[in-house]
Amino acid sequence: MSPEVLIGLTQSTGLLVLLSTGIGVTIGLIVGMIPGLTISTGIIVLLPVTFVLPADISIALLLGLYVGGMTGGSFSAVLLNIPGTPSASATAMDGYPMAARGEAGRALGIAITASFIGGMVSFLFLFSIAPLLANVALEFRTEDMFAVVFFGLTIICSFAAKSLIKGLLSAAIGLAIVTIGQDPVMGTQRFTFGQVNLMAGVHFLTAMIGLFAIPQLVANLTDGTGSASRVQTRLTSVLPKLSDLKAIRRSVSIGSLTGAFLGILPGAGGPIAAFISYEYARKASKRPDEFGTGVVEGVAAPESANNAVTGGALIPMMTLGIPGDPVTAILIGALIIHGLAPGPLMFLERADFAYGLIFSFLWANIFNFIIALAALRLLVKILATPRALLMPTVAVLCVIGSFALRNNFFDVYVMLLFGLIGLAMRWLDMPVVPLLLALVLGSQLEENLRVALTSSQGDISIFFTSPISLGFLILSLLSIVWSLRSARRANRVTSPPHKETPP
Amino acid sequence: MSILRHTLTGAIALGVVAATTPALAFPDKPIEFVIPFGAGGGADIEGRLLAKEMSKVLGVPVTPVNRTGGGGAVAYTHTKNAKPDGHTVVWNSTSVLTSTNLGNTDFLYDALDHVGRVEFQPQPFAVRADAPWKDFGEFVTACKAAPGTLKVANAGTGSSTHTAAVMLMNAVGCKVIHLPKGIKGRNKSVLNGEANAMIAPLTGAVNLTKAGKLRLLVMPTDTRSSIFPDVPTAKELGYNVSLDLFRGLSVPPNTPNEIKKILADAMAKAANSEAFLDLAKKKGFTVAPLGHEAFSKLLAEENVKVRAIFASAGLLPTK
Numbered sequence: 001m002s003p004e005v006l007i008g009l010t011q012s013t014g015l016l017v018l019l020s021t022g023i024g025v026t027i028g029l030i031v032g033m034i035p036g037l038t039i040s041t042g043i044i045v046l047l048p049v050t051f052v053l054p055a056d057i058s059i060a061l062l063l064g065l066y067v068g069g070m071t072g073g074s075f076s077a078v079l080l081n082i083p084g085t086p087s088a089s090a091t092a093m094d095g096y097p098m099a100a101r102g103e104a105g106r107a108l109g110i111a112i113t114a115s116f117i118g119g120m121v122s123f124l125f126l127f128s129i130a131p132l133l134a135n136v137a138l139e140f141r142t143e144d145m146f147a148v149v150f151f152g153l154t155i156i157c158s159f160a161a162k163s164l165i166k167g168l169l170s171a172a173i174g175l176a177i178v179t180i181g182q183d184p185v186m187g188t189q190r191f192t193f194g195q196v197n198l199m200a201g202v203h204f205l206t207a208m209i210g211l212f213a214i215p216q217l218v219a220n221l222t223d224g225t226g227s228a229s230r231v232q233t234r235l236t237s238v239l240p241k242l243s244d245l246k247a248i249r250r251s252v253s254i255g256s257l258t259g260a261f262l263g264i265l266p267g268a269g270g271p272i273a274a275f276i277s278y279e280y281a282r283k284a285s286k287r288p289d290e291f292g293t294g295v296v297e298g299v300a301a302p303e304s305a306n307n308a309v310t311g312g313a314l315i316p317m318m319t320l321g322i323p324g325d326p327v328t329a330i331l332i333g334a335l336i337i338h339g340l341a342p343g344p345l346m347f348l349e350r351a352d353f354a355y356g357l358i359f360s361f362l363w364a365n366i367f368n369f370i371i372a373l374a375a376l377r378l379l380v381k382i383l384a385t386p387r388a389l390l391m392p393t394v395a396v397l398c399v400i401g402s403f404a405l406r407n408n409f410f411d412v413y414v415m416l417l418f419g420l421i422g423l424a425m426r427w428l429d430m431p432v433v434p435l436l437l438a439l440v441l442g443s444q445l446e447e448n449l450r451v452a453l454t455s456s457q458g459d460i461s462i463f464f465t466s467p468i469s470l471g472f473l474i475l476s477l478l479s480i481v482w483s484l485r486s487a488r489r490a491n492r493v494t495s496p497p498h499k500e501t502p503p
Numbered sequence: 504m505s506i507l508r509h510t511l512t513g514a515i516a517l518g519v520v521a522a523t524t525p526a527l528a529f530p531d532k533p534i535e536f537v538i539p540f541g542a543g544g545g546a547d548i549e550g551r552l553l554a555k556e557m558s559k560v561l562g563v564p565v566t567p568v569n570r571t572g573g574g575g576a577v578a579y580t581h582t583k584n585a586k587p588d589g590h591t592v593v594w595n596s597t598s599v600l601t602s603t604n605l606g607n608t609d610f611l612y613d614a615l616d617h618v619g620r621v622e623f624q625p626q627p628f629a630v631r632a633d634a635p636w637k638d639f640g641e642f643v644t645a646c647k648a649a650p651g652t653l654k655v656a657n658a659g660t661g662s663s664t665h666t667a668a669v670m671l672m673n674a675v676g677c678k679v680i681h682l683p684k685g686i687k688g689r690n691k692s693v694l695n696g697e698a699n700a701m702i703a704p705l706t707g708a709v710n711l712t713k714a715g716k717l718r719l720l721v722m723p724t725d726t727r728s729s730i731f732p733d734v735p736t737a738k739e740l741g742y743n744v745s746l747d748l749f750r751g752l753s754v755p756p757n758t759p760n761e762i763k764k765i766l767a768d769a770m771a772k773a774a775n776s777e778a779f780l781d782l783a784k785k786k787g788f789t790v791a792p793l794g795h796e797a798f799s800k801l802l803a804e805e806n807v808k809v810r811a812i813f814a815s816a817g818l819l820p821t822k
Contacts, residue, residue: 141697142682182573182607185659185683189573189607196580199607200572336541341687349710407568447683455654455682455697 008355012363017060020053021360024064025367026375030382031065032072034390035082039069041216043330044209045397048404055338056353060360062334066327067119067364070270070307071372074111075380078299079104087270087306090278094291094298101294109240110296111303112372114252118304119365121256122263122311126318127358129264130347133319134354137344140320142455143462146448147472149441152322154479155265164484166430173421174438175445177202184447185454197410204439205333206402206411208326210418211436213398215426220391238376248300251281255304262305263312263324270309270325274302311361318342318354322441326433329440529589529762533564537593539578541571544686545706545786549750550594552782553621556773561765574598574661576607579753583614587755589762592618595753597663597746600802600809605661606820612802616758618766620751620798621774624705624788625724626667627734628655629717631693634700639721639740642700646677656698659683661818664702667746670812671702671723674742693717704748705730709787730787746808751798767794 011017031042042065050058073088078095091111098107140148153171180191181201192198258277259270281301282291291298313324314331321343323329335342346354372379402415425432456462463469536554540546551567558565570578575598585591593615603611628639636642646653655672657664665681672679682689682698686707692698694716701708705728711717712731722728723737724745737744752770754763771792773779783790793801813819 138691139695141692141695142684142688196573196577199577341685343687343691345687345691406571408570451683455680457651457680 002351004351005355007352008357009359011056011352011356012060012359014056017056017356017360018363020057020061021064021363022367022371024061024066025068025364025371026064028065028068028070029072029075029368029372029375029379032069032088033075033084033379033383034385035076035080035084037390037394038085038212038216039066039073039087040208040326040330041213041394042069043327043334044205044213044401045394047205047330047334048397048401050334051337051404055335055340056356056360058334058338059331059357060364062331063357063360064364064367066310066331067307067361067368068371070119070310071112071115071303071368072379073306074115074299074303075108075376076383078107078111079380079383085270087274087309088302089271090274090302091299091306093278094294094296097292097294098296098299103294105238106240106244106296107294107299108376109238109373110244110248110299112238112369112376113240113245114248114255114300114304115307115372116365116369117252118256118259118306118308119310119368120362121304122260122308123358123362123365124311125260125264125308126311126314126361130315130318130354130358133315134344134347137319138348140344140468141452141466142448143452143466144468144472145320146445146452147463147466147469147476148320148322149445149448151472151476151479152316152441153437153445154476155437155483163429166428167434170425170430170432171434171438174435175442177207177435177439178442178446184443185450197408200406201443202414202439203405203411204436205330205405206415207418207439208330208436209398209402210415210420211422211425211432213394214416214419215422217391217395217398218423219426220387238373244296248296250284251277251297251301252304254280254284255301256308259305259308260312263309264315265324270306273305273309277301277305307365314357314361318346318357319344322444326436329436332440529765530561530563532590533566534558534561534589535585535591536565536567537578537582537591538567538569539571539575539593539596539598541569545704546594546596546750549622549782549786549788552779553594553770553773556776556779557769559776560769560772573607574602574605576602579603579615580608582753582755583608583610585755587616587758589754589758589766591755592766593753594750596750597666597748597805597809599753600806601661601663601666604806604809604813605818612806614756615753616756616763617795617798617802618752618754618763619770619795620749620791620793620801621770622751622783622788622790622792623747623749625722625728626664626702626704626746626748627708627719627722627728627731628668628671628700628702629693629708629712629719630700631696632716632718634718636720639735642720643675643677646675646679650678651680653699654680654682654697656682656684656689656692656701657703658685658689661813663746663748664704666809666812667723668702669816670744670746670808671721671737671742673812673815674737674744690717706786706788728787729789746805746812749801749805751793763795 031037032039043062050061069085070087073083073085074091076082076084077088077092078099081092081096083089083092095107180198182199183190255277258280259273262273278301281297282288285297313328316322316324317328317332323332332342340353399412402411403409405411422432452462538547538550554565554567570581578593579599582591582593599612630636636645655668657668659665668681684692686703689701689703690711693701708717712719719731719734721737721740722734724747727736774790774792780790
């Protein structure tokens with residue numbers, strides 16, 4: 001082991017770092033559990049708090065929330081048949097039937113255990129692949145980075161499954177918003193209309209708070225269900241039985257590997273990984289017909305997959321500076337705020353911090369397992385909290401968050417404007433994720449394109465002569481074709497498609 | 504209503520006190536310390552420490568606030584429009600000349616009042632440690648042999664490092680491709696060979712140079728750096744150019760002289776505090792406080808330089 005690995009391990013075990021990991025996990029479990037609060041919202045809301053904390057502590061807190069949230073989503077999926085997060089949607093298919101039979105404790109025990117295994121597998125992926133990939137990524141030139149970012153953007157197509165036009169329109173709006181502010185190459189102003197506040201452009205976190213949190217608040221206000229009264233807070237034995245563990249062996253393996261792999265691909269994220277591994281596990285099972293009636297394998301596969309996504313998604317984030325899913329997009333923002341731009345140089349310049357982050361992720365998974373099992377009975381009681389208390393808090397935190405980002409009240413108006421845009425998009429049934437990805441990747445796309453063309457003096461062949469760039473462009477093409485074909489097939493097979501899931 | 508009346512009475516009373524004893528009233532509340540660049544960067548780390556040390560001297564909180572955008576334009580505009588009572592200061596840098604001359608603001612540097620300079624650092628010209636050019640002369644020869652092919656990375660059009668790069672290349676008379684890259688991407692691009700050289704603030708290149716990954720060929724500055732005394736200055740090589748990255752404090756226009764004096768004293772004390780000198784040693788910048796007069800003279804000189812360089816690169820706005 002190199003000294004940096006040991007320093008990282010030591011840093012991640014500092015008392016305050018461990019404490020904040022644990023707090024993060026607990027908040028994550030709660031946020032994930034409450035329908036109407038997604039992990040993205042939770043992290044966005046918590047972000048301003050981290051501005052005043054040291055970088056390692058903030059990241060430990062946010063990583064804990066990320067991991068805990070993935071598990072917490074299964075609680076409400078099992079108990080209420082309402083997934084707490086979109087990533088837990090697949091869990092409800094077998095989890096709720098189990099709970100309806102009175103086996104809620106058993107289902108949750110399986111979910112927590114599968115989450116833990118999925119998380120640990122993805123930790124191994126992260127620990128072994130990230131430093132190697134960072135070394136390779138150091139050789140990536142501007143034109144290669146353009147191709148990588150472009151590849152990340154093609155994932156938009158898989159979110160546009162229901163309507164390609166709406167998905168592309170959403171992405172186009174995102175790319176257009178990115179052009180506001182200073183031109184990244186010439187430094188001249190674009191679309192600022194003489195407004196100093198627009199010079200720095202729209203901060204993607206400001207936009208994201210508006211796009212995600214505001215429509216969610218409005219939806220919570222209008223659906224009027226109040227708190228959930230059907231919660232079965234009485235749980236029988238939570239610790240999974242040995243026979244159950246044996247039964248889920250295969251589905252957990254499938255879920256963990258699928259999740260970690262899909263996590264690495266930019267943009268795929270938890271919901272997709274959970275559904276795909278549910279499908280794989282069903283096909284690989286000896287009793288595929290019983291899936292959907294409440295079998296443990298059906299809970300284990302998606303739960304191991306969505307937690308495995310977390311470690312996978314951290315890989316492109318740390319090595320390329322490209323988010324693997326919406327949550328890592330926010331994490332990048334958080335790291336940049338602390339002056340730590342994720343990317344290949346992170347392993348060169350701040351290897352101690354990079355390994356500290358990786359080990360914090362390990363602790364987050366271990367804490368998640370322990371806290372979830374030990375405090376389950378207490379945690380599920382929160383499901384009975386009236387939303388009348390919860391949602392105003394979130395609303396206030398949205399305003400604080402968007403202000404604190406740049407200490408500029410103008411950004412609060414920008415956030416509210418994006419709230420309206422988010423509402424309009426929800427009303428038009430237009431997916432928000434393409435817009436978000438375009439906001440996150442758009443400026444990198446433009447900057448790398450233009451710097452590469454500056455470098456080649458306008459010769460476009462630079463993108464095809466570099467083998468790395470060419471390789472990623474081919475991958476992009478494959479990604480587009482694959483997602484369009486699988487979308488068409490999915491539409492044919494399941495004519496009533498499952499409800500659109502925002503992240 | 505009575506609360507309002509009390510507050511009003513209090514405010515009037517305070518106003519009377521302030522009017523009768525203006526010099527003693529400062530500072531009577533927290534000072535906003537505006538940082539024009541993002542949290543975690545060089546300007547931020549150095550500014551935050553200075554603010555902390557100033558707060559010890561002044562006895563009121565000096566609160567760092569990052570107001571980013573427009574290469575500093577957002578922060579300078581905010582400060583120009585703030586109340587000239589000394590409770591808003593901006594942590595300026597060479598960007599107060601570049602962002603204004605670029606036309607990002609509708610005023611020039613002299614629209615602000617300047618308290619003084621705190622520190623400066625050279626902007627070295629660096630290549631990869633195993634690059635074929637052993638010294639700057641060899642680079643110039645190679646550059647002249649193939650004009651317009653070698654790539655020099657800098658922070659992008661109108662930045663302090665870009666200004667220095669244009670200045671240096673004008674002086675040696677060779678044409679290069681300027682690659683706009685943030686400091687992380689810039690270091691990476693020199694290491695992987697995409698860029699042949701770069702200009703960076705010394706603090707951005709110091710770690711990789713010490714690690715033996717980068718070689719500094721020349722520094723367009725007046726005297727050799729104490730950290731890398733082997734690196735010649737541009738003047739020693741016969742090119743009469745220099746442009747340092749400086750940082751200091753500015754306040755809104757028409758801030759009373761007594762207040763500026765108090766701020767300048769606190770600034771100088773903070774700059775010479777043990778913590779700040781330690782940071783300087785670690786990061787590679789030079790602590791050299793200048794008062795209002797000397798700093799204003801320096802700004803005027805540097806402004807002429809920046810305008811000339813911008814004019815040569817066609818960057819001055821045509822108004």
